[in-house]
Amino acid sequence: MIRIALLPGDGVGEEVLDGPSRLLRQLAQEGAVEVTGPWPVGARAAAATGEVLPEETLAACDAADAILLGAVGEDPGVPAEVCPRPEVALHRLRERYDLRISVRDVPMGEDRDLTVVRNLIGGSYGTGPGDRTYSQDGGEAADVLRLTPERIAEVVELGIDRARQRGGGRLVSVDKANLYATGRLWRDVATEVAGRRGVPVEHRFVDRAAFELGSGGAVPDVIVTEGLLGDILSDLAAGRAGSPALCGSASIHPGEPVQGRCQGLFEPAHGSAPRRTGRDQVNPLGGFLALVALLQHFAETRTLGDRLRTAVQTVLRQGPWTYDLAPDGVAAAGTRDVAAAVLAAFDDAGTTAATGATEPRTAQEPAGVEAVEAVAEPAVRVPADDLQAWTVEVLEAVGVRPSHAREVAHVLAYADLSGIDSHGIARLPAYVAMIGSGAITADAEPTVHSDGGAVALVDGHGMLGHPVTAVALHEAVERARRLGLGWVNVRDSSHHGASGSYVYDAARQGLVAIAATNTGPIVAPTGSARPYFGTNPLALGMPVAGEEPMVFDMATSAVAGGKFEIALRLGKQIPLGWGLTAEGHPTTDPGAVYPGKGPLLPLGSDREHSSHKGYGLALLVELLTAVLAGGPFGPGVGNLTARAVTGPPRTSHLVVVLDPARLGDPTRMQAETQRLLGELRALIPVDPALPVRTPGQRAAAERTARRVQGVPLDAGTHAALRQLGERVGRPLGVPAR
Numbered sequence: 135m136i137r138i139a140l141l142p143g144d145g146v147g148e149e150v151l152d153g154p155s156r157l158l159r160q161l162a163q164e165g166a167v168e169v170t171g172p173w174p175v176g177a178r179a180a181a182a183t184g185e186v187l188p189e190e191t192l193a194a195c196d197a198a199d200a201i202l203l204g205a206v207g208e209d210p211g212v213p214a215e216v217c218p219r220p221e222v223a224l225h226r227l228r229e230r231y232d233l234r235i236s237v238r239d240v241p242m243g244e245d246r247d248l249t250v251v252r253n254l255i256g257g258s259y260g261t262g263p264g265d266r267t268y269s270q271d272g273g274e275a276a277d278v279l280r281l282t283p284e285r286i287a288e289v290v291e292l293g294i295d296r297a298r299q300r301g302g303g304r305l306v307s308v309d310k311a312n313l314y315a316t317g318r319l320w321r322d323v324a325t326e327v328a329g330r331r332g333v334p335v336e337h338r339f340v341d342r343a344a345f346e347l348g349s350g351g352a353v354p355d356v357i358v359t360e361g362l363l364g365d366i367l368s369d370l371a372a373g374r375a376g377s378p379a380l381c382g383s384a385s386i387h388p389g390e391p392v393q394g395r396c397q398g399l400f401e402p403a404h405g406s407a408p409r410r411t412g413r414d415q416v417n418p419l420g421g422f423l424a425l426v427a428l429l430q431h432f433a434e435t436r437t438l439g440d441r442l443r444t445a446v447q448t449v450l451r452q453g454p455w456t457y458d459l460a461p462d463g464v465a466a467a468g469t470r471d472v473a474a475a476v477l478a479a480f481d482d483a484g485t486t487a488a489t490g491a492t493e494p495r496t497a498q499e500p501a502g503v504e505a506v507e508a509v510a511e512p513a514v515r516v517p518a519d520d521l522q523a524w525t526v527e528v529l530e531a532v533g534v535r536p537s538h539a540r541e542v543a544h545v546l547a548y549a550d551l552s553g554i555d556s557h558g559i560a561r562l563p564a565y566v567a568m569i570g571s572g573a574i575t576a577d578a579e580p581t582v583h584s585d586g587g588a589v590a591l592v593d594g595h596g597m598l599g600h601p602v603t604a605v606a607l608h609e610a611v612e613r614a615r616r617l618g619l620g621w622v623n624v625r626d627s628s629h630h631g632a633s634g635s636y637v638y639d640a641a642r643q644g645l646v647a648i649a650a651t652n653t654g655p656i657v658a659p660t661g662s663a664r665p666y667f668g669t670n671p672l673a674l675g676m677p678v679a680g681e682e683p684m685v686f687d688m689a690t691s692a693v694a695g696g697k698f699e700i701a702l703r704l705g706k707q708i709p710l711g712w713g714l715t716a717e718g719h720p721t722t723d724p725g726a727v728y729p730g731k732g733p734l735l736p737l738g739s740d741r742e743h744s745s746h747k748g749y750g751l752a753l754l755v756e757l758l759t760a761v762l763a764g765g766p767f768g769p770g771v772g773n774l775t776a777r778a779v780t781g782p783p784r785t786s787h788l789v790v791v792l793d794p795a796r797l798g799d800p801t802r803m804q805a806e807t808q809r810l811l812g813e814l815r816a817l818i819p820v821d822p823a824l825p826v827r828t829p830g831q832r833a834a835a836e837r838t839a840r841r842v843q844g845v846p847l848d849a850g851t852h853a854a855l856r857q858l859g860e861r862v863g864r865p866l867g868v869p870a871r
């Protein structure tokens with residue numbers, strides 16, 4: 135469990151952290167975090183103890199994973215001569231934990247943040263000998279700006295990671311390459327890192343970037359830049375957002391902590407505002423945004439961070455507002471009222487997310503399809519982060535480029551966390567086998583063909599489908615932002631995992647997305663017993679006010695082939711209607727159908743139950759993917775499921791992304807979606823033990839539970855993964871829970 139040390143500090147720090155502290159104590163009571171403090175720091179600490187950073191505070195910070203700080207600086211209760219430089223406390227903390235990267239998030243409208251990532255130690259913030267000189271006679275002063283490729287690369291890497299966490303977005307690298315040598319180095323390194331990770335990057339001179347930010351131009355998702363430039367640009371962005379309080383600031387150490395447990399310091403970007411201290415006037419949202427950044431930094435509290443971010447957005451939209459944000463004619467609220475509104479919105483978001491989300495799986499036995507897919511008594515549970523990191527290692531060991539390996543791990547982790555056990559880590563051995571046989575190419579890059587308009591075609595060059603689809607998603611999102619809509623077809627790819635992962639990533643950015651793929655032929659069209667189509671999934675993602683996106687993600691067959699794999703591993707029967715024997719007879723024996731024995735059936739299963747509709751949907755996917763992209767269709771597609779791999783899969787995909795803001799108020803759309811889903815869940819169920827659910831509802835609840843409990847693995851999967859690890863020299867050494 136993560137431990138947080140509270141350091142309210144000087145001036146308005148205490149007032150601004152009051153709301154976030156109360157929330158943390160509530161979360162601590164619920165067992166989600168540990169909290170210590172308040173610990174003294176800054177001018178107030180100096181007045182009380184003679185030290186800006188007393189020993190007890192340092193010890194508490196060493197023992198915490200993260201520090202939540204209010205402000206250090208001028209304080210109306212502490213004369214300047216008692217503590218002339220309170221900010222030294224901040225510098226010492228940064229140095230002690232080597233918090234050398236700054237990440238600032240500025241809310242730029244409906245659930246969209248601009249993230250500015252910059253170096254915080256070194257560069258223009260250098261503190262080396264001779265970095266700052268001021269001649270004795272006052273006739274000259276100099277500051278040295280020194281950068282190395284390593285320092286730049288880690289900033290850019292982190293910027294790309296942040297963009298990836300949100301499912302992509304516009305990455306802009308800002309420099310002054312037309313004047314400074316360090317700017318040229320910055321541009322070279324940013325180009326190299328982005329190229330290596332397969333991410334498009336735009337370059338801007340800082341003056342142009344400032345103009346675009348200040349004049350209402352399109353706001354990037356992530357800016358990576360030198361420390362001082364980022365300092366200025368993030369304030370400019372907060373100005374555009376409407377208040378200096380609209381910026382949560384994180385100082386982070388990349389890698390293992392260097393001292394104690396501390397990984398980062400989180401604070402509002404504004405200062406101690408001494409003249410407003412104690413007046414219940416200042417905007418507390420900076421404190422909440424700092425806490426959002428903190429909670430989102432750790433995998434185990436990320437969902438809580440997302441929920442708090444939604445709560446802040448709700449208050450930004452509906453009020454109450456402090457003096458800096460209150461519209462003309464609306465009375466300004468006080469710090470305490472705004473904080474109370476955020477806390478209420480946080481509780482509401484929790485209630486919404488929890489409504490029916492947790493009960494079905496815990497309060498009742500799995501029913502229907504779930505009866506077969508549920509790993510009821512897992513052999514082992516493994517933390518999702520460990521599995522994800524191990525996946526990257528395994529794929530790199532067999533020659534997959536690191537950025538591609540990370541994409542695969544991201545999609546598998548989505549499935550593993552969401553309870554889509556048919557498409558998570560269990561698929562890794564098959565991917566590695568296909569790389570080994572040469573059916574999948576490890577060492578290539580997708581290429582994008584487009585005239586720059588709304589439509590693009592991505593060529594996957596026979597690579598793993600996950601990084602190829604990630605490129606398609608990125609292209610589609612960029613077009614949706616720029617043109618309102620992006621339609622991207624993909625050819626010559628392979629299995630891309632759970633299609634829902636891609637639409638989920640887009641919907642988390644406030645966009646509406648559709649994804650589909652064809653796959654190896656195992657499903658018989660209505661009227662035939664011969665496999666022709668794949669299980670051809672179709673997925674839709676929609677953003678929803680105050681809760682996780684709605685993701686509807688389904689195979690167009692009665693079930694995905696992966697559910698036969700689970701039934702076989704668990705030794706379970708399947709319901710009638712999933713597949714036929716080789717002789718065309720209905721069966722409950724998964725082994726009589728799969729792999730490659732008899733056909734799977736389309737959604738609907740038989741003519742009496744409208745299987746023509748499932749067949750029609752499979753055809754629709756085949757047309758929209760393969761035929762449009764110019765790839766093979768039907769039996770021409772390579773077969774992963776049947777494990778009789780003779781050649782490359784040559785799979786085709788489709789990713790479509792729409793910016794709903796082009797159709798009207800996206801806030802209204804999200805609220806209406808939420809209302810619609812809420813009405814469905816409120817319908818009186820036929821069986822009170824089986825409440826009506828909405829698509830993706832169980833997956834969202836699973837994500838919350840599995841982040842804490844770990845990913846359940848059945849004995850067969852666990853054994854297969856261990857063997858795989860031994861074979862590629864990366865043993866699955868993760869601790870079992």
Ligand SMILES: NC(=O)c1ccc[n+]([C@@H]2O[C@H](COP(=O)([O-])OP(=O)(O)OC[C@H]3O[C@@H](n4cnc5c(N)ncnc54)[C@H](O)[C@@H]3O)[C@@H](O)[C@H]2O)c1
Pocket residue numbers: 503554556557629630631632633634651652653669670671672673685686687688689690692693694695696697826827828829830831832833
């Ligand atoms: N890459 C490929 O080639 C490929 C092929 C086929 C399937 N898949 C993946 O397999 C996964 C599983 O597909 P599936 O068809 O077996 O999924 P499924 O039948 O488990 O679920 C389909 C959808 O229905 C929703 N749902 C389930 N029960 C519900 C209920 N009671 N009320 C309301 N909604 C409910 C789910 O949230 C989901 O969105 C998907 O992620 C899919 O993308 C991938």
Ligand SMILES: O=C(O)C[C@H](O)C(=O)O
Pocket residue numbers: 556629653654668669689693694695696697773774775
């Ligand atoms: O396994 C496949 O090839 C397709 C898909 O993942 C499925 O589960 O049906």
